[in-house]
Amino acid sequence: MMNKIFNLTSTFKSHATEDGSVMIRGMASTSDFDRAGDSISAEAWAKGGLSNFEKNPIILFNHNYDKPIGRATGLKVTDRGLELEAKISKSAPESVCELIRDGVLGAFSVGFRVKDADYIQETDGLKIKDAELFEVSVVSVPCNQTATFSLAKSFDSIEEYNEFKKTFTNS
Secondary structure, three states, X not given: OOOOEEEEEEEOEEEEOOOOOEEEEEEEEEOOXXXXXXXXXXXXXXXXXXXXXXXXXXXXXXXXXXXXXXXEEEEEEEOOEEEEEEXXXXXXXXXXXXXXXXXXXXXXXXXXEEEEEEEEOOOOEEEEEEEEEEEEEEEOOOOOOOOOEOOHHHOOOHHHHHHHHHOOOOO
């Protein structure tokens, strides 16, 4: 099985604090299906896949490991998916706090690995049952604004994506 890192994008709400930092909160993932027929179950995050991230819950800017901008202050699996709260530091680079306050930056993107999934014939997609969270970023341009996420976009070709899906079929 491939150890590909997928990105899932969602919007967040923000509010400024007295110390100049910004608090952000939103659903980092939901169980909605994307346009390619894939879905992440809420339970996918409840099987230990958050433990490494929780040890060092750094928030990045645009998936850049050299640009940490804050820390996750709350991570909770709900029946809707993965809820995330974070504090963005007032000393974050590139005026990130101001851009969040102005509503210019308003999306999370989480990087994760699929550990287990079921192939769903009706949607020709995957229902992800177990995932490992690697990182959470505030992003300027979400990878796919019309869908919650898109596994298919992470592959170099549709053939590569179809081969990945086959690893989860029972046939």
